[in-house]
Every structure is written in structure tokens, then in C-alpha cells.
Amino acid sequence: MPQRPVRKPARPFFSSGPCAKRPGWTLNALDGALLGRSHRAPEGRARLKEVIDRSHSLLEAPGDWKIGIVPASDTGAVEMILWALAGERPVDVLSFESFSGLWAQDLRDVLKLDALTVHEAPYGALPDLSTVDWSHDVVLTWNGTTSGVCVPGADAIPAQHDGLVICDATSAAFAMDLPWDRLDVVTWSWQKALGGEAAHGMIALSPRAVARLEQASPRPLPKIFRLTNKKGLIDAIFSGDTINTPSMLCVEDALDGLRWADAIGGLKALKIRSRANFEAVARWVAQTDWVEFLAAEPSQRSTTSICLRIVAPWFAEQDIATQQKIVKTLTGLIADEGAGFDLASYRDAPPGLRIWGGATVETDDIEALLPWLDWAYESVRMEYSV
Template identity: 75%
Template sequence: MSKPTVRPSRPFFSSGPCAKRPGWSLSALDQALVGRSHRAPEGRARLKEVITRSKNILGIPADWRLAVVPASDTGAVEMILWAIAGERGMDVLSFESFSGTWAQDLRDVLKIEDLRVLDAPYGELPDLAAVDWSRDVVLTWNGTTSGVRIPNAEAIPVEHDGLIICDATSAAFAMDLPWDRLDVVTWSWQKALGGEAAHGMVAISPRAAARLTEASPRPLPKIFRLTGKKGLLEAVFEGDTINTPSMLCVEDALDGLRWAESAGGLPALKARSQASLAVVAEWVEKTDWVSFLASDPATRSCTSICLKIVAPWFEALAPEARAKAVKHLTGLVAQEGAGYDLASYRDAPAGLRIWGGATVDAADIQALLPWLDWAYECTREEFAA
């Protein structure tokens, strides 16, 4: 087929760090509080503003606490697991790379004795009916590396004895989160609002706050501590931080939050992401060489849109050759400036991953797809026997 001529205006489809919001430029950081302490009143006020705007956009209940924490979403999840895991039995859902990491850490590092791991392969969800909600439960709302999401909150009881710890890093600001059914929710700035990396956020319910003040399963390094001698470190939820944040990143996070508000808040962000998924779904429906990795349409992610190549010649390749073919395909698109960072995650089945979060314009994904078709044909000629 002939090479396309129309390129995406913003060919940035990485699943993290993700595309900046439309119209972003470095001038958005002109007012960053550089050269000042984050502990100064002005610095603390901006961190507090991140917390307040995030709570308002996401609809976090007023009695929940929200904090900026170190080390992205990974740090946010780990600090909670290390603080409370082992106080009671735990169920963990493992169905892609990061949820698999939480399961591995709980089993092999923290060595939780009463642990059940509910596994599912890439493209599927574990059986939610098998979860024991009387235990602590660790779940990933949206599998960033598998494109599989929890479809709704129906399986999660409002009343539950344990804590439900939700890694929502590629779901926040793009999907509804059932705050009345969760107890801890984590995310990072580098996902749905296109912020800079290395900073995470953790939201905790009153029940989770009570558990944190009561739990003492193990000593914690300072970087993980949300409690002190007098209980919960309340200042952390008011704009203080455990360690030094980047005020450039704080300014960028505020820029993304202000854009989200101007765009129409969470309903508009969800609609933008769903529009991107709809564009890809229409293309997949008429394209014979590609399919969604998520086997159930109800579980398909609208942010991390993961695809598998189903052409017989590709499926006949050895795993190493499949990876090379995908690298060739995505490399051709990148060389043309038509799309970057489109290969599936390194631990996932060889295929494609298109970020469709709220900062991506569906029109750019529409412009990308002919380039994928073109690159596929070039790759088939190169690799097919």
C-alpha cells in the first residue's frame, strides 16, 4: 500500500510519561516556584492546590485524605503495602505486569503468610466472584500493560471488613472510580494528565487512616512513613511532603489540573478518552491483522489500548522474531514522525499499545491508524516466510 501523507499533529502515544495536554508548551512552567523551598508558605500552597484540585476533579469524598508522595505510583502503592500488609489475610489480583509486581512483592519480599494470588493471563481479568472481600484486597483498576480494566464496581461490596487498595494510575482522570467501595487509591502525575514523573499521589479513606495509625507489621524507612509518634502525619495531607518535590513538576501538575477543569472536568476527560477507544475499535473491526488484547469488550481500557497482531504469519513466528517484527513495525512509524512509543510493554505479549488518555486527541489517533496499516504491510513483506 502507499505511504500515508497525513501525520498526527501530536504523535505522542506513550503510556507513561504520557502526552501533554493540548496546547502545552514550556511557557506553562513560567511561574514555577524554582529556587524556593517547598516548605515556604508559597511552595506549600501550591502543593496544597494540587491536592485540592485533584480531590475536586475526581470527586474524592470530603473525609478522605490525599497526599503527594515520592516515587510515582509505584512508591504510592509500596508505601501502603509495607505499612499495612500482614495485619490480616490478603487477596491480590494479578493480571498484568504491575499487578503481578504487587503480588510478587507481597509473596516473596514481604512474605505475607496468609496471601491468595488470583491470577489471569494478559487480556483477561481474574474471577472477581472469587475475591474474599472480608480480607484486605489489592487490585489494579486498569491494567496499563494489558489494556484490561475492571468494568464496573458491581463485584465490590460497599460494606467490607478488609481494606481495598486500588492502583488506579492509568484510570484516574479517565474512568469512574467507586470511592464508596475503595479504601486506598493511588496514581501518578505522568499518566492521564500528562504530568512529569517521580511523584505519586495516595488517597486514603477514614477506615484506611485508622488502620495506618494502628498497624505496625514492620519498621518502615522514612520515605514510606505516613505516621509518626502522634499518629497520622496530618501535615502531609495539607501540602507538606515526605521528601523534596520538584516545584517544576508541581507547576506542571497544576497546569494539567487547570486544563482538566477548563475542559469540563471528569465527564469531559472520560469522554475524550472514550472517543479515542471508539476510533481504535472501529479500525480493529475492519482490520484483519489486529485485535484487542482484552478478550471481553466490557473490560477494554480506554487509556492503555493494547492490541495483538493476529495474522497467521505473525503468530507462526518464534517469540523473539515476533518482538523483532513489532520493533520493526513501530520503528517505521517513528521514523516517519507519525507515532512514537507504540510497542507493547516489555513483559506483555508482542503487539501494540496506544495511549488514549484524556490529553490525546482522537483525531491524532485517527491519523495514526493508516500509518500502522502501512507499517504492517512493510513488516509483513520483511518477516513473512
């Protein structure tokens, strides 16, 4: 039996959503929650508007962009804009992991767009961005939460493009640079990079996106998807008047995360913390012979959803079901020790590991986790290899 490590992470929470709470978080952070009050009351609207304003400032979004709170997390935000706009002009969509694949599936099989081009790539890679037609509307996921593959930078998108660029940024916002001057719609959720509670999404619209929404011939939509009415954009959504009833407990938690981020130095500090977490994993991968990054191209490796594949020959010889069982056993050993939770890859991804490296995770905890991965690997290797 391999030697069991001694040191454990102080906060062994590495889930890629909902993600770890910010350092020092306790339930006392929610003491000021506006419970038992209406979100339509002036105080409720003020809290919701504060989430919007703080998000706008922290993300360094342009002043003329509109940001609003919408139902159903990032999924709701993406679906809302696709149902509102898709089909006004041809659409190109990047499909390279679970959620980007879902957007492609919805555009193709549910909305049944005639003028649709799906650019596909397997887990661990991005589609060839040079084949994208930027005169079309383009739907892309900035960071593949389930693959650990991200868009390498602003230059991937032309500065001038005729269509709208619709960006699912849920595991990139608050951790990576987003080129606001090259995007038109950006979505994210509270449950990712700042560790907020689930169920609420955010949508940011450029002036070009607002103009398209107001000029579009909308398809019939349920109330929770409507961003416009006969008068144009529903501006109230972007000042704290939410479409449906939000949880004021979740609102307070979102504010706590945003205030913490401001207190430690804003977006720059968040990116530094996430990069340090990634680099700790990268150093370990470089000296470990049984694991590699799922993302083959270094410039495309995510600093938040750090996805790893097991490359040991004995593991590769197993069928997928057995590989999944091995990963479940490996991560279960670590969880049983209280040394790390939620470390298995996403259910649709290749069997492997996934470590959340966003800014709410401490690098010391990442470093304390890594010997446990080696320990658990050696434990299962002894059982399965011959």
C-alpha cells in the same frame, strides 16, 4: 511497497507513561514555577496544597478522604501502603499484568505474608473476581497499563466488605469512574492521565484506611515510606508538607494539567475524550483483519492503555524473539516517519501494540495514526511472510 499515508498526527505522542502533554502545552506553561524557593516556604506549601485540593475536586473524591503527595510515582505510593498495612489481616491480590504481578510478588516474596491468596490471570484477562474473599484486604489494579484490561465497574466490588480495598489506579484516575464508596486506598501518579512529569505519586485514604493505619503495628520503615508516627497519621503530608523534596517545576506542570482539565469541563469531559479515543481505535480494529484487542472481554477493555495483539497467521507462526523484532521494526517505521512514537507493547507483555488513549490525546491524532499502522504492517508483512 504499500502506499504511504499523507496525513500525520499533529502530536504523535502515544506513550503510556510519561503520557502526552495536554493540548496546546508549551514550556511557557511553566513560567510561574516556584524555582529557587523552598517547598517548605508558605508559597511552596500553597502550590503543593493546590495540587492536592484540585486533584481531590477533579476526581470527585469524598470530602472525608485524605489525599497526599508521596515520593516515587505510583510505585512508591503502592509500596508505601503495602509496607504499612499488609499483614494486619489476610490479603487477596489480583495479578493479571506486569504491575499487578509486581504487587503480588512483593507481598509473597519480599514481605513474605503467610495469609496471602494470589488470583492470577494471563495477559488479556482478569482473574475470576467471584473467588476473591472481600473479608480480607484486597489489592487490585483498576486498569492494567500493560495489558489494556480494566475492572468492568463498581459492581465488581461488594458495597459491604470487611477488609480494605487497596486500588492502584494510576492509568484509570482522571479517565474512568472510580467507585470511591467501595475503595479504601487509591493511588496514581502525575505522569499518566494528565500528562504531568514523573517522580511524584499521589495517595488517597478513606477514613477506614486512616483508622487502620493509626491502629496498626507497623513494621520498621524508611522515612520516605512513613505515613504515621507515634501521634498517628502524619497530617502534614496531606496538606502539602511532602516527605521529601519535590520538584517545583513538576508541581507547576501538574497544576497546569489540573487547571486545563477543570477548564474543559472536569472529570466528565476527560472521560468523554478518552472514550472517543478508544472508540476510534475500536472502529479500526473492527475492520482490520490483522489486529485484535488483547483484552478478550469487551467490558474489560481499557480506554486509556489500549493494547492490541497481531492475529495474522504468519505472525503467530514466528517465535517470540522474532515477533518482538517484527513489532520493533513496525513501530520503528512509524517513528522514523514522525507519525507515532512509543507504540510497542510493554516489554513483559505479549508482542503487540499499545496506544495511549487518555484525555490529553486528541482523537484526530489517533485517527491520523491508524493508517500508518496499516502501512507499517504491510511493509513488515512483505518482508516476513511467505
